[in-house]
Amino acid sequence: MQEIRDAILSGDRTKETYAGLAVPETYRAVTVHKDEVDMFEGLASRDKDPRKSLHVDEVPVPELAPGEALVAVMASAINYNTVWTSIFEPVSTFGFLERYGRTSEYAKRHDLPYHVVGSDLAGVVLRTGPGVHKWKPGQEVVAHCLSVELESADGHNDTMLDPEQRIWGFETNFGGLAELAIVKTNQLMPKPDHLTWEEAASPGLVNSTAYRQLISRNGAGMKLGDTVLIWGASGGLGSYATQMALAGGATPVCVVSSPDKAEICRAMGAELVIDRNAEGYKFWKDETTQDPKEWKRLGARIRELTGGKDVDIVFEHPGRETFGASVYVARKGGTIVTCASTSGYMHEYDNRYLWMSLKRVIGSHFANYREAWEANDLISRGLIHPTLSKTYTMEDVGQAAYDVHRNLHQGKVGVLTLSPEAGLGVTNEAKRQQHLGAINRFRNA
Numbered sequence: 001m002q003e004i005r006d007a008i009l010s011g012d013r014t015k016e017t018y019a020g021l022a023v024p025e026t027y028r029a030v031t032v033h034k035d036e037v038d039m040f041e042g043l044a045s046r047d048k049d050p051r052k053s054l055h056v057d058e059v060p061v062p063e064l065a066p067g068e069a070l071v072a073v074m075a076s077a078i079n080y081n082t083v084w085t086s087i088f089e090p091v092s093t094f095g096f097l098e099r100y101g102r103t104s105e106y107a108k109r110h111d112l113p114y115h116v117v118g119s120d121l122a123g124v125v126l127r128t129g130p131g132v133h134k135w136k137p138g139q140e141v142v143a144h145c146l147s148v149e150l151e152s153a154d155g156h157n158d159t160m161l162d163p164e165q166r167i168w169g170f171e172t173n174f175g176g177l178a179e180l181a182i183v184k185t186n187q188l189m190p191k192p193d194h195l196t197w198e199e200a201a202s203p204g205l206v207n208s209t210a211y212r213q214l215i216s217r218n219g220a221g222m223k224l225g226d227t228v229l230i231w232g233a234s235g236g237l238g239s240y241a242t243q244m245a246l247a248g249g250a251t252p253v254c255v256v257s258s259p260d261k262a263e264i265c266r267a268m269g270a271e272l273v274i275d276r277n278a279e280g281y282k283f284w285k286d287e288t289t290q291d292p293k294e295w296k297r298l299g300a301r302i303r304e305l306t307g308g309k310d311v312d313i314v315f316e317h318p319g320r321e322t323f324g325a326s327v328y329v330a331r332k333g334g335t336i337v338t339c340a341s342t343s344g345y346m347h348e349y350d351n352r353y354l355w356m357s358l359k360r361v362i363g364s365h366f367a368n369y370r371e372a373w374e375a376n377d378l379i380s381r382g383l384i385h386p387t388l389s390k391t392y393t394m395e396d397v398g399q400a401a402y403d404v405h406r407n408l409h410q411g412k413v414g415v416l417t418l419s420p421e422a423g424l425g426v427t428n429e430a431k432r433q434q435h436l437g438a439i440n441r442f443r444n445a
Helices: 002-010 015-019 080-087 094-101 197-201 204-215 238-247 259-268 292-306 323-329 369-380 394-405 429-444
Strands: 026-033 055-060 068-078 114-116 122-128 140-143 180-184 188-190 227-231 251-256 272-275 311-316 330-338 360-363 388-393 412-416
Touching: 002 068, 002 122, 015 122, 026 394, 055 114, 055 394, 068 140, 068 197, 068 394, 080 394, 122 197, 188 369, 197 388, 197 412, 204 238, 204 311, 204 369, 227 238, 227 323, 238 251, 238 259, 251 259, 251 292, 259 272, 259 429, 272 292, 292 323, 311 323, 323 330, 388 394, 388 429, 394 412
Parallel strands: 227 251, 227 311, 251 272, 311 330, 330 360, 388 412
Antiparallel strands: 026 055, 026 114, 068 122, 068 180, 068 412, 122 140, 140 188
């Protein structure tokens, strides 16, 4: 593995050099173990500790299938799906791997007693499988996390509708929190050349998710002049939605949970910020009863900030805790678009505020290749910036996941894999200097 690292650090990107590098028999990877899926049984979600379930193991390099690439991973990142995997909620991901393994001979590789996790990467192509023409060894890449088979007609209008659509590193094996990773080559995109490895790795999943959810016609289809309520606006997902709203001529109303997070939103350029803890919003009276008076209080606060305007779009991902309020505060004919349920999957809301006010609830899940490519292009052009706040080593990945699980982080949390230190990987210094102020501002956020 040292030979591969040295080649990448040298800056040599010739196809011949990488074709001549020996691929090792094993590599280091962050895993969960199948024989530990019951380790947190009886504990509340909050008390389940990723530091106990995430391991750094030496694992065999799998066979490369047609249409795939073996990528040397310089950096990766933590997403909430890695937290779910690490605490075995809502179900163990080994069920995904078992079902995938039954679909084909090559898919059998994924059904293992360990799961290599991670749905982001930045690195360099080492090898490509049969049938690959666009991507060559030596190319610097990032990867989006949509894995599709495309054998069904259903997936050819929108690949997110493919019956065999899976999230790489969550519903498949050989993910990005590792020194090497296996991806389908239709997951690859050019690495933004003005970013470091860890900066380039961090936007992938959340930036693409936010793009489809907020901008794409498959999501809310945000337009110039819209007002958008963004829950968790300083976080790994919300920070990209906030940037997109500002860049697209919309007005974000940022909901956060602390003064520090409010300042992050203001640093991004948002002016309308609600600290829901400071203002004491309690949307649930108890475990079973919501408080519509709190929905109305939030709606009044939004109108106070916007000069009397209700929001056109609600950017939802907390789920159970906030969904009733989200349905209420959207304007008549407005849209609630949801991509997650980090506070619980069983949502409750008053349907009268939905049907009588002609509102829409739209489900949004990650992004198709085109949407991911366009989202990555925004990063490459410097219109959207990584919100990486902290970078960990592979050995500390359990702590990184724990911080995300307990909401102790800001923005996105990165993980160095093959890269020996942070700050490496920039190949376009002129572009970096052009955008350095914004890059540093968002990193400080």
